[in-house]
Structure formats: structure tokens, C-alpha cells
Amino acid sequence: MLSVVLPTRNEREGLEILVCALLAILEQATGGEFELLVVDDSDDGSDVHLAERLSRFPGRVRFVHREASTGLASAIGDGIRLARRRYVLAMDADFNHSPLELPPMLADMAAHDLLAGSRFLPGGGMPGHRFRQAGSRLFNAFVRRALAVSTTDNLAGFWIMERQRVLAIADRWPLFHGYGDYYIRLLLAAHWLGLRIRERPVRYLNRLTGESKTRFAKELLRYTRTVLELRRNAPALRSRLLSRPEVGGG
Numbered sequence: 693m694l695s696v697v698l699p700t701r702n703e704r705e706g707l708e709i710l711v712c713a714l715l716a717i718l719e720q721a722t723g724g725e726f727e728l729l730v731v732d733d734s735d736d737g738s739d740v741h742l743a744e745r746l747s748r749f750p751g752r753v754r755f756v757h758r759e760a761s762t763g764l765a766s767a768i769g770d771g772i773r774l775a776r777r778r779y780v781l782a783m784d785a786d787f788n789h790s791p792l793e794l795p796p797m798l799a800d801m802a803a804h805d806l807l808a809g810s811r812f813l814p815g816g817g818m819p820g821h822r823f824r825q826a827g828s829r830l831f832n833a834f835v836r837r838a839l840a841v842s843t844t845d846n847l848a849g850f851w852i853m854e855r856q857r858v859l860a861i862a863d864r865w866p867l868f869h870g871y872g873d874y875y876i877r878l879l880l881a882a883h884w885l886g887l888r889i890r891e892r893p894v895r896y897l898n899r900l901t902g903e904s905k906t907r908f909a910k911e912l913l914r915y916t917r918t919v920l921e922l923r924r925n926a927p928a929l930r931s932r933l934l935s936r937p938e939v940g941g942g
């Protein structure tokens with residue numbers, strides 16, 4: 693049923709706790725039909741420790757360490773390619789994305805082509821960080837206008853889709869490069885393809901332990917460049933994507 697892709701970089705303390713929470717929650721929510729796929733780019737030695745700790749869950753948790761890190765988006769892409777279940781769910785591994793959101797998301801997934809968490813729908817939210825909240829809201833308004841999409845949260849990166857469908861899109865249009873901007877490309881592709889996108893509110897939690905890898909202002913600049921480039925190249929990208937009907941919605 694479900695493969696959960698967890699990209700990690702130097703998450704020594706929190707990851708094992710997250711894995712245990714996910715194992716308990718998903719056992720119930722999926723009737724045991726799931727796997728967790730950790731795609732790790734750590735350079736602090738935590739990979740050796742985590743590989744050993746997570747080997748206690750054979751058949752449930754796969755830990756893949758990449759020697760040469762090519763960044764967050766490519767880790768998610770690799771995880772999706774390695775996944776074995778019908779649906780893939782991508783989430784951060786630092787508790788920003790709460791494991792408690794998974795059961796309601798799973799209950800909704802079969803009725804939609806892309807199920808996406810949003811902090812900006814009633815009932816959603818994120819703790820603290822007033823500057824970040826305001827920045828994210830403003831940026832989302834910009835994305836909606838620049839790319840003519842309706843999604844309220846184009847940065848969340850907390851989503852579920854059929855694995856084959858994501859791979860078919862990525863095959864046509866490389867999505868998985870950069871950082872969180874891969875998600876803007878994925879949502880835009882889904883819009884262009886007319887997929888049934890469903891946003892549902894999610895509440896972020898504070899990162900449990902460890903350090904953020906995001907320089908928010910710097911990433912926002914990168915995301916802005918991505919959006920402007922997508923807008924500029926939209927006709928060519930769109931026709932490339934739509935030239936293959938089998939990736940479309942249904």
C-alpha cells in the first residue's frame with residue numbers, strides 16, 4: 693500500500709523516535725502494508741549508528757546511505773525510485789511534519805491523485821516563526837499568481853501520490869533536483885496534467901532535535917528564481933509534459 697520516504701541529513705537523535713512513532717501509527721492505519729525508506733546524506737557519522745539501530749526492523753525499514761550527497765530533492769527522488777509499494781508519501785524526518793497527520797491523509801488518498809498537506813488552510817498551521825510564516829504566506833501568494841495555480845501551500849513537501857504516476861512525470865520532466873523547489877515543480881506538473889489535487893490542513897510541529905538545514909531567506913531567493921524560470925519556460929515545459937498522455941489524471 694504505502695512507502696514513506698524520509699530524507700535525512702544529520703538527524704542522529706530524532707530519527708529513531710520518528711521511526712518508532714511511524715511504525716506504530718502505520719501498523720494500524722495500513723494494516724501492516726507499508727515500508728519506511730530512509731534516504732540518508734549524513735556527514736556526521738550518524739549513518740553508521742542509525743543503520744545499526746534501524747536494522748532491528750527488517751522488512752519494515754530500509755536505510756540507504758548515499759556517499760555522495762546530491763541534496764534533498766534528489767534524495768526524495770531516489771527514495772521514490774527504490775520504493776516498492778503502490779503509493780509514496782514524502783515527509784521531513786525532523787517532526788516538522790507530524791506522524792499524527794498520516795492516518796487522516798491515508799484515509800483520503802485513494803480518492804485523489806495528489807494529496808498535499810497545507811499549513812494555510814483553516815485548521816492548519818505552524819508554530820512560532822512569525823517572520824517565516826509571513827514570508828511563506830507572501831511567497832505562496834506570489835507562486836499562485838506567477839504560475840496560475842490554486843494550491844495554498846507550495847512549499848510543504850508533505851504529500852502522497854501513486855508511485856508510478858510520480859515516476860512517469862519525473863521521467864518526462866526532471867523534478868528531483870534542488871531543495872524544496874522540487875515540490876513547486878511537482879505541483880505545477882499536477883496542475884498542468886489536470887490531476888485531482890486535494891489539499892488538507894496540516895499542523896507543523898517544532899523540530900524535535902538537531903539543527904535546521906535550511907537558510908530560509910537564501911532558499912526563498914532560490915525558490916523565487918525557480919518560479920520565475922518556470923513561468924518563463926512554461927509553454928515548452930508544458931508541451932513536453934503533455935506530450936505523453938499516460939501520465940495524466942483519471
Ligand SMILES: Nc1nc2c(ncn2[C@@H]2O[C@H](COP(=O)(O)OP(=O)(O)OP(=O)(O)O)[C@@H](O)[C@H]2O)c(=O)[nH]1
Nearest residue numbers: 699700701731733763764767784785786904905906
Ligand atoms: N537526504 C537528505 N536529506 C536532507 C538534506 N537536507 C535536508 N534534509 C532533510 O530534509 C528534511 C527537511 O530539512 P530541514 O533542515 O528540517 O529543513 P526545513 O524543514 O525546511 O527547515 P526547518 O523548518 O528549519 O526545520 C529533514 O528531514 C532533513 O534531515 C540533504 O541534503 N539530503
Ligand SMILES: [Mg+2]
Nearest residue numbers: 784786788899
Ligand atoms: Mg525541518
